[in-house]
Amino acid sequence: MNTSQPDRTYLYEINAQEFASSDNTQTPQQLKAQAGIEPTHVVFRVDQNAPGEQLDDATPISLSGSQVERFYAIPREDAQERPHxxxxxxxxxxxxxxxxxxxxxxxxxxxxxxxxxxxxxxxxxxxxxxxxxxxxxxxxxxxxxxxxxLPANNGSVDAPVRGPLDTQFAALQQIYPNAELTHQPDGTAWVRVPGIPLTPAWTEPQATVKFVVPNGYPASPLDCFWVEPPLTLRNGASPANTGHNALFPQDLWFSYHVQGWSPTENSLLTYVGVIRQRLNAGN
CATH class of the missing domain: 2.40.240 (Ribosomal Protein L25; Chain P)
Incomplete structure:
Protein backbone atom coordinates (compact mmCIF):
# COMPACT_ATOMS: atom_id res chain seq x y z
CA MET A 1 0.00 0.00 0.00
CA ASN A 2 1.26 3.45 -0.88
CA THR A 3 1.09 5.57 2.28
CA SER A 4 2.70 8.72 0.88
CA GLN A 5 0.74 11.93 1.47
CA PRO A 6 -0.42 13.98 -1.52
CA ASP A 7 1.59 17.08 -2.26
CA ARG A 8 0.41 20.22 -0.50
CA THR A 9 0.68 23.79 -1.78
CA TYR A 10 1.72 26.56 0.60
CA LEU A 11 0.62 30.07 -0.27
CA TYR A 12 2.36 33.32 0.57
CA GLU A 13 2.22 36.96 -0.56
CA ILE A 14 5.12 39.25 -1.33
CA ASN A 15 4.53 42.84 -2.44
CA ALA A 16 0.78 42.07 -2.65
CA GLN A 17 1.23 39.26 -5.18
CA GLU A 18 0.32 35.69 -4.26
CA PHE A 19 2.64 32.77 -4.92
CA ALA A 20 2.60 29.06 -4.12
CA SER A 21 5.33 26.74 -2.93
CA SER A 22 5.43 22.95 -2.60
CA ASP A 23 7.94 23.34 0.23
CA ASN A 24 6.61 24.51 3.60
CA THR A 25 9.93 26.15 4.47
CA GLN A 26 11.48 28.88 2.35
CA THR A 27 14.18 31.52 2.81
CA PRO A 28 13.79 35.17 1.81
CA GLN A 29 16.34 34.52 -0.94
CA GLN A 30 14.09 31.78 -2.36
CA LEU A 31 10.97 33.95 -2.02
CA LYS A 32 12.61 36.76 -4.00
CA ALA A 33 13.79 34.37 -6.72
CA GLN A 34 10.32 32.88 -7.17
CA ALA A 35 8.68 36.34 -7.24
CA GLY A 36 11.23 37.78 -9.69
CA ILE A 37 12.43 40.39 -7.19
CA GLU A 38 15.95 41.79 -7.28
CA PRO A 39 18.15 39.59 -5.09
CA THR A 40 19.64 42.67 -3.38
CA HIS A 41 16.24 43.76 -2.02
CA VAL A 42 15.57 43.42 1.70
CA VAL A 43 12.60 41.30 2.80
CA PHE A 44 10.32 42.19 5.71
CA ARG A 45 7.63 39.98 7.24
CA VAL A 46 4.34 41.88 7.47
CA ASP A 47 3.14 42.41 11.02
CA GLN A 48 -0.38 43.71 11.49
CA ASN A 49 0.60 45.75 14.54
CA ALA A 50 4.16 46.85 13.78
CA PRO A 51 6.35 48.07 10.89
CA GLY A 52 7.50 44.52 10.21
CA GLU A 53 10.47 42.28 10.94
CA GLN A 54 13.48 42.51 8.64
CA LEU A 55 14.64 39.04 7.61
CA ASP A 56 18.09 37.78 6.76
CA ASP A 57 18.30 36.16 3.30
CA ALA A 58 19.17 32.78 4.82
CA THR A 59 16.47 32.77 7.54
CA PRO A 60 14.19 29.71 7.20
CA ILE A 61 10.51 30.72 7.16
CA SER A 62 7.63 28.34 7.81
CA LEU A 63 4.72 28.72 5.40
CA SER A 64 2.55 26.10 7.10
CA GLY A 65 0.80 28.38 9.58
CA SER A 66 -2.95 28.87 9.75
CA GLN A 67 -2.78 32.15 7.81
CA VAL A 68 -1.09 33.14 4.57
CA GLU A 69 2.29 34.69 5.34
CA ARG A 70 2.77 38.18 3.93
CA PHE A 71 6.07 39.85 3.05
CA TYR A 72 7.31 42.92 1.28
CA ALA A 73 10.67 43.59 -0.35
CA ILE A 74 12.27 47.00 -0.90
CA PRO A 75 15.69 48.20 -2.13
CA ARG A 76 18.40 47.91 0.50
CA GLU A 77 19.08 51.65 0.48
CA ASP A 78 15.45 52.30 1.41
CA ALA A 79 15.72 49.92 4.36
CA GLN A 80 18.61 51.67 6.09
CA GLU A 81 16.08 53.55 8.18
CA ARG A 82 12.71 52.19 9.19
CA PRO A 83 10.60 52.95 6.11
CA HIS A 84 7.42 54.97 6.27
CA LEU A 150 -20.49 59.24 2.09
CA PRO A 151 -23.05 56.54 1.22
CA ALA A 152 -25.95 57.60 -0.98
CA ASN A 153 -29.44 57.50 0.50
CA ASN A 154 -30.25 54.52 -1.71
CA GLY A 155 -27.30 52.56 -0.37
CA SER A 156 -25.36 52.73 -3.64
CA VAL A 157 -21.71 51.70 -3.35
CA ASP A 158 -20.60 52.66 -6.85
CA ALA A 159 -17.61 54.95 -7.18
CA PRO A 160 -18.87 58.53 -6.96
CA VAL A 161 -18.75 60.80 -9.96
CA ARG A 162 -15.68 63.02 -9.64
CA GLY A 163 -16.21 66.73 -9.26
CA PRO A 164 -14.74 69.21 -11.74
CA LEU A 165 -11.58 69.74 -9.68
CA ASP A 166 -10.74 66.04 -9.38
CA THR A 167 -11.54 65.41 -13.03
CA GLN A 168 -9.41 68.34 -14.19
CA PHE A 169 -6.54 67.35 -11.90
CA ALA A 170 -6.54 63.83 -13.38
CA ALA A 171 -6.20 65.44 -16.84
CA LEU A 172 -3.39 67.66 -15.55
CA GLN A 173 -1.50 64.63 -14.25
CA GLN A 174 -1.58 63.08 -17.71
CA ILE A 175 0.76 65.87 -18.82
CA TYR A 176 2.50 66.56 -15.52
CA PRO A 177 2.57 63.20 -13.67
CA ASN A 178 4.32 64.63 -10.60
CA ALA A 179 1.65 67.27 -9.99
CA GLU A 180 0.12 67.31 -6.49
CA LEU A 181 -3.35 68.34 -5.29
CA THR A 182 -3.81 69.19 -1.60
CA HIS A 183 -7.30 69.92 -0.24
CA GLN A 184 -7.43 72.43 2.59
CA PRO A 185 -9.84 72.50 5.58
CA ASP A 186 -11.36 75.79 4.39
CA GLY A 187 -12.52 74.20 1.14
CA THR A 188 -9.77 75.61 -1.06
CA ALA A 189 -7.04 73.46 -2.59
CA TRP A 190 -3.39 73.87 -3.56
CA VAL A 191 -1.91 72.59 -6.80
CA ARG A 192 1.84 72.07 -7.10
CA VAL A 193 3.35 71.34 -10.51
CA PRO A 194 7.08 70.48 -10.82
CA GLY A 195 8.93 70.32 -14.11
CA ILE A 196 7.68 73.46 -15.85
CA PRO A 197 10.26 74.13 -18.61
CA LEU A 198 11.84 77.58 -18.72
CA THR A 199 13.37 79.56 -21.56
CA PRO A 200 17.06 80.64 -21.59
CA ALA A 201 15.96 83.97 -20.07
CA TRP A 202 16.08 82.19 -16.70
CA THR A 203 19.12 80.70 -14.99
CA GLU A 204 17.27 77.45 -14.24
CA PRO A 205 15.99 74.98 -16.87
CA GLN A 206 12.78 74.13 -14.97
CA ALA A 207 10.53 75.55 -12.27
CA THR A 208 8.03 74.26 -9.73
CA VAL A 209 4.86 76.34 -9.64
CA LYS A 210 1.97 76.50 -7.18
CA PHE A 211 -1.46 78.05 -7.29
CA VAL A 212 -4.60 78.12 -5.15
CA VAL A 213 -7.94 76.70 -6.28
CA PRO A 214 -10.60 78.89 -4.63
CA ASN A 215 -13.96 77.91 -3.19
CA GLY A 216 -16.54 77.86 -5.94
CA TYR A 217 -14.13 76.71 -8.63
CA PRO A 218 -14.54 76.55 -11.61
CA ALA A 219 -17.07 79.40 -11.46
CA SER A 220 -14.53 81.27 -9.35
CA PRO A 221 -11.42 81.88 -11.51
CA LEU A 222 -7.84 80.97 -10.75
CA ASP A 223 -5.64 83.96 -9.97
CA CYS A 224 -1.89 84.50 -9.43
CA PHE A 225 0.74 81.84 -8.80
CA TRP A 226 3.95 81.11 -6.92
CA VAL A 227 7.29 79.66 -8.03
CA GLU A 228 9.55 77.77 -5.65
CA PRO A 229 13.12 79.07 -5.33
CA PRO A 230 15.57 79.34 -6.87
CA LEU A 231 14.20 81.41 -9.75
CA THR A 232 16.45 84.10 -11.20
CA LEU A 233 16.49 85.97 -14.47
CA ARG A 234 19.75 85.58 -16.33
CA ASN A 235 20.10 89.37 -16.68
CA GLY A 236 19.96 89.76 -12.89
CA ALA A 237 16.73 91.79 -12.85
CA SER A 238 13.77 90.94 -10.62
CA PRO A 239 10.76 89.49 -12.47
CA ALA A 240 8.02 92.04 -13.04
CA ASN A 241 5.03 92.19 -10.66
CA THR A 242 6.48 89.73 -8.16
CA GLY A 243 6.94 89.68 -4.41
CA HIS A 244 6.32 87.52 -1.34
CA ASN A 245 3.27 86.90 0.83
CA ALA A 246 2.30 84.89 3.87
CA LEU A 247 0.74 81.90 2.15
CA PHE A 248 4.03 80.57 0.70
CA PRO A 249 6.57 82.97 2.24
CA GLN A 250 9.64 81.26 0.77
CA ASP A 251 8.27 81.27 -2.79
CA LEU A 252 8.19 84.03 -5.38
CA TRP A 253 4.64 85.34 -5.87
CA PHE A 254 3.56 86.45 -9.35
CA SER A 255 0.69 88.93 -9.38
CA TYR A 256 -0.79 87.74 -12.65
CA HIS A 257 -4.48 87.83 -13.49
CA VAL A 258 -6.40 85.98 -16.19
CA GLN A 259 -8.81 88.01 -18.27
CA GLY A 260 -11.97 86.38 -19.61
CA TRP A 261 -11.90 83.20 -17.50
CA SER A 262 -14.53 80.70 -18.70
CA PRO A 263 -15.59 77.94 -16.24
CA THR A 264 -16.75 75.79 -19.17
CA GLU A 265 -13.75 76.25 -21.47
CA ASN A 266 -10.82 76.74 -19.09
CA SER A 267 -9.30 74.22 -16.67
CA LEU A 268 -6.29 73.54 -14.44
CA LEU A 269 -4.37 72.45 -17.52
CA THR A 270 -5.12 75.63 -19.43
CA TYR A 271 -4.15 77.68 -16.36
CA VAL A 272 -0.76 75.97 -16.27
CA GLY A 273 -0.50 77.00 -19.92
CA VAL A 274 -1.18 80.59 -18.84
CA ILE A 275 1.58 80.33 -16.24
CA ARG A 276 3.99 78.96 -18.84
CA GLN A 277 3.10 81.86 -21.15
CA ARG A 278 3.88 84.35 -18.37
CA LEU A 279 7.23 82.70 -17.58
CA ASN A 280 8.13 82.44 -21.26
CA ALA A 281 7.92 86.22 -21.42
CA GLY A 282 11.23 86.19 -19.54
CA ASN A 283 10.76 89.40 -17.59
Missing amino acids: FKFNVDGQRYESLRPDVTGADIKLMAGVPANALLFQEGRTSADQRIEDSTHVNLARPGTESFYTS
Missing part, protein backbone atom coordinates in the same frame (compact mmCIF):
# COMPACT_ATOMS: atom_id res chain seq x y z
CA PHE A 85 4.82 54.15 3.64
CA LYS A 86 3.12 57.19 2.11
CA PHE A 87 -0.41 57.34 0.75
CA ASN A 88 -2.98 59.98 -0.19
CA VAL A 89 -6.61 60.25 0.91
CA ASP A 90 -8.75 62.95 -0.69
CA GLY A 91 -5.59 64.78 -1.76
CA GLN A 92 -3.99 64.76 1.71
CA ARG A 93 -0.69 62.96 2.37
CA TYR A 94 -0.41 60.42 5.22
CA GLU A 95 2.18 57.88 6.36
CA SER A 96 1.96 54.38 7.78
CA LEU A 97 4.66 52.49 9.66
CA ARG A 98 3.57 49.23 8.02
CA PRO A 99 2.82 48.45 4.39
CA ASP A 100 -0.05 45.99 4.89
CA VAL A 101 -3.12 47.98 5.94
CA THR A 102 -6.86 47.51 5.66
CA GLY A 103 -9.52 49.91 4.48
CA ALA A 104 -10.50 50.48 8.11
CA ASP A 105 -6.86 51.34 8.95
CA ILE A 106 -6.72 53.90 6.15
CA LYS A 107 -9.93 55.60 7.25
CA LEU A 108 -8.72 55.69 10.85
CA MET A 109 -5.33 57.22 9.95
CA ALA A 110 -6.97 59.80 7.67
CA GLY A 111 -9.69 60.72 10.18
CA VAL A 112 -12.41 59.68 7.75
CA PRO A 113 -15.89 58.83 9.14
CA ALA A 114 -16.27 55.10 9.70
CA ASN A 115 -19.34 54.94 7.46
CA ALA A 116 -17.59 56.63 4.51
CA LEU A 117 -17.03 54.65 1.33
CA LEU A 118 -13.36 54.28 0.42
CA PHE A 119 -12.07 53.92 -3.14
CA GLN A 120 -8.57 53.29 -4.49
CA GLU A 121 -7.52 55.08 -7.65
CA GLY A 122 -6.54 52.57 -10.32
CA ARG A 123 -3.18 53.10 -11.96
CA THR A 124 -3.85 51.00 -15.05
CA SER A 125 -7.46 49.93 -14.48
CA ALA A 126 -10.72 51.21 -13.04
CA ASP A 127 -10.94 52.56 -9.50
CA GLN A 128 -12.10 49.99 -6.96
CA ARG A 129 -13.94 50.11 -3.69
CA ILE A 130 -11.92 49.17 -0.62
CA GLU A 131 -13.93 47.44 2.07
CA ASP A 132 -12.98 47.87 5.72
CA SER A 133 -11.51 44.35 5.72
CA THR A 134 -9.71 44.68 2.36
CA HIS A 135 -5.91 44.46 2.60
CA VAL A 136 -3.97 47.11 0.70
CA ASN A 137 -0.24 46.99 -0.03
CA LEU A 138 1.54 50.35 0.39
CA ALA A 139 4.97 48.98 -0.53
CA ARG A 140 4.47 49.14 -4.29
CA PRO A 141 6.59 51.72 -6.13
CA GLY A 142 4.85 55.07 -6.20
CA THR A 143 2.20 56.44 -3.86
CA GLU A 144 -1.23 54.85 -3.51
CA SER A 145 -4.14 57.30 -3.70
CA PHE A 146 -7.63 56.92 -2.24
CA TYR A 147 -10.77 59.02 -2.11
CA THR A 148 -13.91 58.84 -0.03
CA SER A 149 -17.64 59.43 -0.37
Whole structure:
Protein backbone atom coordinates (compact mmCIF):
# COMPACT_ATOMS: atom_id res chain seq x y z
CA MET A 1 0.00 0.00 0.00
CA ASN A 2 1.26 3.45 -0.88
CA THR A 3 1.09 5.57 2.28
CA SER A 4 2.70 8.72 0.88
CA GLN A 5 0.74 11.93 1.47
CA PRO A 6 -0.42 13.98 -1.52
CA ASP A 7 1.59 17.08 -2.26
CA ARG A 8 0.41 20.22 -0.50
CA THR A 9 0.68 23.79 -1.78
CA TYR A 10 1.72 26.56 0.60
CA LEU A 11 0.62 30.07 -0.27
CA TYR A 12 2.36 33.32 0.57
CA GLU A 13 2.22 36.96 -0.56
CA ILE A 14 5.12 39.25 -1.33
CA ASN A 15 4.53 42.84 -2.44
CA ALA A 16 0.78 42.07 -2.65
CA GLN A 17 1.23 39.26 -5.18
CA GLU A 18 0.32 35.69 -4.26
CA PHE A 19 2.64 32.77 -4.92
CA ALA A 20 2.60 29.06 -4.12
CA SER A 21 5.33 26.74 -2.93
CA SER A 22 5.43 22.95 -2.60
CA ASP A 23 7.94 23.34 0.23
CA ASN A 24 6.61 24.51 3.60
CA THR A 25 9.93 26.15 4.47
CA GLN A 26 11.48 28.88 2.35
CA THR A 27 14.18 31.52 2.81
CA PRO A 28 13.79 35.17 1.81
CA GLN A 29 16.34 34.52 -0.94
CA GLN A 30 14.09 31.78 -2.36
CA LEU A 31 10.97 33.95 -2.02
CA LYS A 32 12.61 36.76 -4.00
CA ALA A 33 13.79 34.37 -6.72
CA GLN A 34 10.32 32.88 -7.17
CA ALA A 35 8.68 36.34 -7.24
CA GLY A 36 11.23 37.78 -9.69
CA ILE A 37 12.43 40.39 -7.19
CA GLU A 38 15.95 41.79 -7.28
CA PRO A 39 18.15 39.59 -5.09
CA THR A 40 19.64 42.67 -3.38
CA HIS A 41 16.24 43.76 -2.02
CA VAL A 42 15.57 43.42 1.70
CA VAL A 43 12.60 41.30 2.80
CA PHE A 44 10.32 42.19 5.71
CA ARG A 45 7.63 39.98 7.24
CA VAL A 46 4.34 41.88 7.47
CA ASP A 47 3.14 42.41 11.02
CA GLN A 48 -0.38 43.71 11.49
CA ASN A 49 0.60 45.75 14.54
CA ALA A 50 4.16 46.85 13.78
CA PRO A 51 6.35 48.07 10.89
CA GLY A 52 7.50 44.52 10.21
CA GLU A 53 10.47 42.28 10.94
CA GLN A 54 13.48 42.51 8.64
CA LEU A 55 14.64 39.04 7.61
CA ASP A 56 18.09 37.78 6.76
CA ASP A 57 18.30 36.16 3.30
CA ALA A 58 19.17 32.78 4.82
CA THR A 59 16.47 32.77 7.54
CA PRO A 60 14.19 29.71 7.20
CA ILE A 61 10.51 30.72 7.16
CA SER A 62 7.63 28.34 7.81
CA LEU A 63 4.72 28.72 5.40
CA SER A 64 2.55 26.10 7.10
CA GLY A 65 0.80 28.38 9.58
CA SER A 66 -2.95 28.87 9.75
CA GLN A 67 -2.78 32.15 7.81
CA VAL A 68 -1.09 33.14 4.57
CA GLU A 69 2.29 34.69 5.34
CA ARG A 70 2.77 38.18 3.93
CA PHE A 71 6.07 39.85 3.05
CA TYR A 72 7.31 42.92 1.28
CA ALA A 73 10.67 43.59 -0.35
CA ILE A 74 12.27 47.00 -0.90
CA PRO A 75 15.69 48.20 -2.13
CA ARG A 76 18.40 47.91 0.50
CA GLU A 77 19.08 51.65 0.48
CA ASP A 78 15.45 52.30 1.41
CA ALA A 79 15.72 49.92 4.36
CA GLN A 80 18.61 51.67 6.09
CA GLU A 81 16.08 53.55 8.18
CA ARG A 82 12.71 52.19 9.19
CA PRO A 83 10.60 52.95 6.11
CA HIS A 84 7.42 54.97 6.27
CA PHE A 85 4.82 54.15 3.64
CA LYS A 86 3.12 57.19 2.11
CA PHE A 87 -0.41 57.34 0.75
CA ASN A 88 -2.98 59.98 -0.19
CA VAL A 89 -6.61 60.25 0.91
CA ASP A 90 -8.75 62.95 -0.69
CA GLY A 91 -5.59 64.78 -1.76
CA GLN A 92 -3.99 64.76 1.71
CA ARG A 93 -0.69 62.96 2.37
CA TYR A 94 -0.41 60.42 5.22
CA GLU A 95 2.18 57.88 6.36
CA SER A 96 1.96 54.38 7.78
CA LEU A 97 4.66 52.49 9.66
CA ARG A 98 3.57 49.23 8.02
CA PRO A 99 2.82 48.45 4.39
CA ASP A 100 -0.05 45.99 4.89
CA VAL A 101 -3.12 47.98 5.94
CA THR A 102 -6.86 47.51 5.66
CA GLY A 103 -9.52 49.91 4.48
CA ALA A 104 -10.50 50.48 8.11
CA ASP A 105 -6.86 51.34 8.95
CA ILE A 106 -6.72 53.90 6.15
CA LYS A 107 -9.93 55.60 7.25
CA LEU A 108 -8.72 55.69 10.85
CA MET A 109 -5.33 57.22 9.95
CA ALA A 110 -6.97 59.80 7.67
CA GLY A 111 -9.69 60.72 10.18
CA VAL A 112 -12.41 59.68 7.75
CA PRO A 113 -15.89 58.83 9.14
CA ALA A 114 -16.27 55.10 9.70
CA ASN A 115 -19.34 54.94 7.46
CA ALA A 116 -17.59 56.63 4.51
CA LEU A 117 -17.03 54.65 1.33
CA LEU A 118 -13.36 54.28 0.42
CA PHE A 119 -12.07 53.92 -3.14
CA GLN A 120 -8.57 53.29 -4.49
CA GLU A 121 -7.52 55.08 -7.65
CA GLY A 122 -6.54 52.57 -10.32
CA ARG A 123 -3.18 53.10 -11.96
CA THR A 124 -3.85 51.00 -15.05
CA SER A 125 -7.46 49.93 -14.48
CA ALA A 126 -10.72 51.21 -13.04
CA ASP A 127 -10.94 52.56 -9.50
CA GLN A 128 -12.10 49.99 -6.96
CA ARG A 129 -13.94 50.11 -3.69
CA ILE A 130 -11.92 49.17 -0.62
CA GLU A 131 -13.93 47.44 2.07
CA ASP A 132 -12.98 47.87 5.72
CA SER A 133 -11.51 44.35 5.72
CA THR A 134 -9.71 44.68 2.36
CA HIS A 135 -5.91 44.46 2.60
CA VAL A 136 -3.97 47.11 0.70
CA ASN A 137 -0.24 46.99 -0.03
CA LEU A 138 1.54 50.35 0.39
CA ALA A 139 4.97 48.98 -0.53
CA ARG A 140 4.47 49.14 -4.29
CA PRO A 141 6.59 51.72 -6.13
CA GLY A 142 4.85 55.07 -6.20
CA THR A 143 2.20 56.44 -3.86
CA GLU A 144 -1.23 54.85 -3.51
CA SER A 145 -4.14 57.30 -3.70
CA PHE A 146 -7.63 56.92 -2.24
CA TYR A 147 -10.77 59.02 -2.11
CA THR A 148 -13.91 58.84 -0.03
CA SER A 149 -17.64 59.43 -0.37
CA LEU A 150 -20.49 59.24 2.09
CA PRO A 151 -23.05 56.54 1.22
CA ALA A 152 -25.95 57.60 -0.98
CA ASN A 153 -29.44 57.50 0.50
CA ASN A 154 -30.25 54.52 -1.71
CA GLY A 155 -27.30 52.56 -0.37
CA SER A 156 -25.36 52.73 -3.64
CA VAL A 157 -21.71 51.70 -3.35
CA ASP A 158 -20.60 52.66 -6.85
CA ALA A 159 -17.61 54.95 -7.18
CA PRO A 160 -18.87 58.53 -6.96
CA VAL A 161 -18.75 60.80 -9.96
CA ARG A 162 -15.68 63.02 -9.64
CA GLY A 163 -16.21 66.73 -9.26
CA PRO A 164 -14.74 69.21 -11.74
CA LEU A 165 -11.58 69.74 -9.68
CA ASP A 166 -10.74 66.04 -9.38
CA THR A 167 -11.54 65.41 -13.03
CA GLN A 168 -9.41 68.34 -14.19
CA PHE A 169 -6.54 67.35 -11.90
CA ALA A 170 -6.54 63.83 -13.38
CA ALA A 171 -6.20 65.44 -16.84
CA LEU A 172 -3.39 67.66 -15.55
CA GLN A 173 -1.50 64.63 -14.25
CA GLN A 174 -1.58 63.08 -17.71
CA ILE A 175 0.76 65.87 -18.82
CA TYR A 176 2.50 66.56 -15.52
CA PRO A 177 2.57 63.20 -13.67
CA ASN A 178 4.32 64.63 -10.60
CA ALA A 179 1.65 67.27 -9.99
CA GLU A 180 0.12 67.31 -6.49
CA LEU A 181 -3.35 68.34 -5.29
CA THR A 182 -3.81 69.19 -1.60
CA HIS A 183 -7.30 69.92 -0.24
CA GLN A 184 -7.43 72.43 2.59
CA PRO A 185 -9.84 72.50 5.58
CA ASP A 186 -11.36 75.79 4.39
CA GLY A 187 -12.52 74.20 1.14
CA THR A 188 -9.77 75.61 -1.06
CA ALA A 189 -7.04 73.46 -2.59
CA TRP A 190 -3.39 73.87 -3.56
CA VAL A 191 -1.91 72.59 -6.80
CA ARG A 192 1.84 72.07 -7.10
CA VAL A 193 3.35 71.34 -10.51
CA PRO A 194 7.08 70.48 -10.82
CA GLY A 195 8.93 70.32 -14.11
CA ILE A 196 7.68 73.46 -15.85
CA PRO A 197 10.26 74.13 -18.61
CA LEU A 198 11.84 77.58 -18.72
CA THR A 199 13.37 79.56 -21.56
CA PRO A 200 17.06 80.64 -21.59
CA ALA A 201 15.96 83.97 -20.07
CA TRP A 202 16.08 82.19 -16.70
CA THR A 203 19.12 80.70 -14.99
CA GLU A 204 17.27 77.45 -14.24
CA PRO A 205 15.99 74.98 -16.87
CA GLN A 206 12.78 74.13 -14.97
CA ALA A 207 10.53 75.55 -12.27
CA THR A 208 8.03 74.26 -9.73
CA VAL A 209 4.86 76.34 -9.64
CA LYS A 210 1.97 76.50 -7.18
CA PHE A 211 -1.46 78.05 -7.29
CA VAL A 212 -4.60 78.12 -5.15
CA VAL A 213 -7.94 76.70 -6.28
CA PRO A 214 -10.60 78.89 -4.63
CA ASN A 215 -13.96 77.91 -3.19
CA GLY A 216 -16.54 77.86 -5.94
CA TYR A 217 -14.13 76.71 -8.63
CA PRO A 218 -14.54 76.55 -11.61
CA ALA A 219 -17.07 79.40 -11.46
CA SER A 220 -14.53 81.27 -9.35
CA PRO A 221 -11.42 81.88 -11.51
CA LEU A 222 -7.84 80.97 -10.75
CA ASP A 223 -5.64 83.96 -9.97
CA CYS A 224 -1.89 84.50 -9.43
CA PHE A 225 0.74 81.84 -8.80
CA TRP A 226 3.95 81.11 -6.92
CA VAL A 227 7.29 79.66 -8.03
CA GLU A 228 9.55 77.77 -5.65
CA PRO A 229 13.12 79.07 -5.33
CA PRO A 230 15.57 79.34 -6.87
CA LEU A 231 14.20 81.41 -9.75
CA THR A 232 16.45 84.10 -11.20
CA LEU A 233 16.49 85.97 -14.47
CA ARG A 234 19.75 85.58 -16.33
CA ASN A 235 20.10 89.37 -16.68
CA GLY A 236 19.96 89.76 -12.89
CA ALA A 237 16.73 91.79 -12.85
CA SER A 238 13.77 90.94 -10.62
CA PRO A 239 10.76 89.49 -12.47
CA ALA A 240 8.02 92.04 -13.04
CA ASN A 241 5.03 92.19 -10.66
CA THR A 242 6.48 89.73 -8.16
CA GLY A 243 6.94 89.68 -4.41
CA HIS A 244 6.32 87.52 -1.34
CA ASN A 245 3.27 86.90 0.83
CA ALA A 246 2.30 84.89 3.87
CA LEU A 247 0.74 81.90 2.15
CA PHE A 248 4.03 80.57 0.70
CA PRO A 249 6.57 82.97 2.24
CA GLN A 250 9.64 81.26 0.77
CA ASP A 251 8.27 81.27 -2.79
CA LEU A 252 8.19 84.03 -5.38
CA TRP A 253 4.64 85.34 -5.87
CA PHE A 254 3.56 86.45 -9.35
CA SER A 255 0.69 88.93 -9.38
CA TYR A 256 -0.79 87.74 -12.65
CA HIS A 257 -4.48 87.83 -13.49
CA VAL A 258 -6.40 85.98 -16.19
CA GLN A 259 -8.81 88.01 -18.27
CA GLY A 260 -11.97 86.38 -19.61
CA TRP A 261 -11.90 83.20 -17.50
CA SER A 262 -14.53 80.70 -18.70
CA PRO A 263 -15.59 77.94 -16.24
CA THR A 264 -16.75 75.79 -19.17
CA GLU A 265 -13.75 76.25 -21.47
CA ASN A 266 -10.82 76.74 -19.09
CA SER A 267 -9.30 74.22 -16.67
CA LEU A 268 -6.29 73.54 -14.44
CA LEU A 269 -4.37 72.45 -17.52
CA THR A 270 -5.12 75.63 -19.43
CA TYR A 271 -4.15 77.68 -16.36
CA VAL A 272 -0.76 75.97 -16.27
CA GLY A 273 -0.50 77.00 -19.92
CA VAL A 274 -1.18 80.59 -18.84
CA ILE A 275 1.58 80.33 -16.24
CA ARG A 276 3.99 78.96 -18.84
CA GLN A 277 3.10 81.86 -21.15
CA ARG A 278 3.88 84.35 -18.37
CA LEU A 279 7.23 82.70 -17.58
CA ASN A 280 8.13 82.44 -21.26
CA ALA A 281 7.92 86.22 -21.42
CA GLY A 282 11.23 86.19 -19.54
CA ASN A 283 10.76 89.40 -17.59
